[in-house]
Amino acid sequence: MEFKGVVAIAFAMLFLAFLLAVLGMYTTEVHLDFEKLAVLRNNVTYLLTSRNFSKEIHMQVESTSLCIDVHDCDLHYSMAIPNTNYSFSGVVSNSTCIALPSSRFTALFSVTRGGTCDALFKLRVIASTSPFWYASVVSLILLIVSNVVLLYVFVKRKFTS
Numbered sequence: 001m002e003f004k005g006v007v008a009i010a011f012a013m014l015f016l017a018f019l020l021a022v023l024g025m026y027t028t029e030v031h032l033d034f035e036k037l038a039v040l041r042n043n044v045t046y047l048l049t050s051r052n053f054s055k056e057i058h059m060q061v062e063s064t065s066l067c068i069d070v071h072d073c074d075l076h077y078s079m080a081i082p083n084t085n086y087s088f089s090g091v092v093s094n095s096t097c098i099a100l101p102s103s104r105f106t107a108l109f110s111v112t113r114g115g116t117c118d119a120l121f122k123l124r125v126i127a128s129t130s131p132f133w134y135a136s137v138v139s140l141i142l143l144i145v146s147n148v149v150l151l152y153v154f155v156k157r158k159f160t161s
Contacts, residue, residue, distance in 0.1 A: 006153045013146035017139045024136030030059065032125040040075065040117040046109040048121060059127035066105070066123055067097040073117035079107040 034053035040046050068075065070092055080087040081102045091112065103125050111117045130136075 003153060003157055006149065010146045010149045010153070013142050013149070017142035017146065020135040020139035020142065023132045024130060024134075024139060026132055027060075027128040027130050029062065030127050030129055032127060034123040034125075036121045036123075038119050038121065040073075040109060040111050040119055042111045042115050044110070048107045048109060050104050050123070053121075053123045059129045061103045062126045062128055064100040064103045064105075064123070064125050065097050066100055066107075066121065067095065068092050069095040069120040069122070070117055073111055073115075074113035075109055075117055075119060076112045077107055077109050079105055081105050 036048075036052055038046060038048075068077070071094075073093075075092045076089070077092060078087070078089040079098070079100075081100065082104050084102070086101055093113075109119070
């Protein structure tokens, strides 16, 4: 094949690698909603962790919120975020949402007023993921192949002319 044609193909591969790399950087938001209904009794402590809702979330988490709905009772909570110094506590008497700095948490709940308490826990995780993760891999392969082709063509031309 002619020198200019091979160089043009290699540069087209480099441009395609660039476009695929840009496509691989595109991310989209994913909303993951989990619910857990619990019947809490007086003088019993209920442990709630992020594992109660689902398995590990293997995405980049943007924000997490925990909503608690209770009726006809007061619910005391103490919450901690593992591997940080972040902890807080409070009382829920109706419904509330708590913004969490991490999708991993540990919480203790106990009924302070009322006998039996129906509590609905809703965990909402907003994560970002790249639907075109494979574009980055293809981009890397094209980048390597096109550079090898260009190196081969220029070395061959230099030593044969």
